Amino acid sequence: MASIQIRKYRDDDAEAVKETFTLGMSEHVPSSFMHLLKQPPTQMVLMCTFCALLTSSKSFLLPILTVTLIMAAARQFVVHVFNKYIDTSLKKDLDNITETYLKQKDSCFWVAECDGRVVGTVACLPNENIPGCLELKRASVRRSHRRMGIAKALCRTVADFTRDRGYAAVCLYTSVVQTDAQKLYEHMGYEKIREFLVPELFAKIMNFTLIEYRLDLQRDRKKD
Template sequence: MDNIQIRKYRDEDAESVKELFILGMNEHLPSSFMHVLKQPLTQMVLMVSFCALIVSSKSFMLPILAVTLLLAASRQMLVYMFNGYINASLKSDLNNVSETYLKQKDSCYWVAESEGRVVGTVACLPAEDLPECLELKRMSVRQSHRGMGIAKALCRTVADFTRERGYAAIVLYTSMVATDAQKLYEHMGYMKIREFPVPEFFARIINFNLIEYRLDLHRVNLRDSK
């Protein structure tokens, strides 16, 4: 962390911030695809399709080709779902970070910089349905700079900001496949509140859920989370 500086976002960081967000999202595609393959519905569809075709066609090639196409279609649906979320995020706040975070009350956006390069990001703003909370958003650390304590430092930055603004807690939402993020938040004292489905139709079919975490600031001291 000696050569890492955490500072507020500047407009010249825009492209680096968007690149980091997109890279971080796409990292979850392989684990999300594995989640799809583990679903009983997926396995049933693949098995029924394979057996039906092998009985009707008396050939191994057609069932294998059909299963391959079904797998490719499933992965493409995941890509479509992820791209939809990425585009919605760019439109909602990442295309205009200054307007969304820096010019609004009790909101902020920080970057972690190493040798002039943005290697991490985090943001917060008032939670929509929880007036006593700020919501932690856009946590991401470049893969080449993980394991250096950057994510923990970014978490502490949000906690300090939240205390200074007089809020009691921080909430955040992460996906069920982001296991490394879950471990980080739990290490930092966040408690799992609930798990709930993503509203998109395909996400519901594959049981792709989001997890809500909450950190009550009176309960923990993040300075002790080394």
């Protein structure tokens, strides 16, 4: 059994952390693309295009090729959206984790280390819109080290940190396509508070919603 250590971030972890985050986010491209294809407007466009070209061309080849090209373009659109989000996240906080998390009050960033290699990350900081709550962020575990309890250990680390600083709850946001993450959080005792549509245009096109979860530490303590 590999030895897993959860520790605070160090500056020499920077590249491994950014790689872990980037790989983790890129994994959601296929599920997001399938989510887009399941939306009624997408299906209507594909069906109308196919039927119109089939009627006008009297051939199956042209409509099939056209629909295939539209789907390929849609997938590239999803890739572009995720790449943009990754770049924004790197510039926002992951390019300077020490300043963003370690030097700020009631904030921290941890890594999971296995045999000297960073295989997981998690962070937290005060949520500006929810008083008395720390927000869990940047949770990610490399695919090669999943099903080993690392994600649960990272979540518990944030919960303990939050409780020790006198906060009442941990909150977090995940997306509709991150079904494994939803199962993990619900297993850890988080409750789904609400679902809402991301305000950006791409989210409206994809019907891409975020889910807010909350872990009540006071109630969790009573259970203990």
